[in-house]
Amino acid sequence: MLSFIAAVAGGTAPDWLEVAWWTRKRRLWVTHRTITHWGIGWIVLLVCAYRWLGYQHPLAALAFGFACGGLMHLLADWPNPLGVPWIAGRHSLNWWNSGHCDLLIVGASWAAAWMVAGHVWLHGVHGFALPPHWRAG
């Protein structure tokens, strides 16, 4: 449940982390879609949080959910023309403009979540399963 709540916050984090909340005008303190949208940073957070889950660290679930949400945000920003700085310069898939195809992104996210949940909790009842050599243990 903590992961879910953190994922909701993480899903919008790359944008609200750009806002200077401590000032009255609340302008951006960094250029839009730069450091707060840095792919490597979010992936490192995800990998570290995933590893912390193994140590049952109290903040691991929060960090993992937050990182999942942040990465989903980057994946959703990636198709539009401004793109996302995954490594260094921004890269765009140039599929559509912001505000278009939101339903497609939301639908694809729910489908992916459904398949992952089915694999993890229901042991692949939806017919989607990782190859045996990918599975841990």
Ligand SMILES: [Zn+2]
């Ligand atoms: Zn964004």
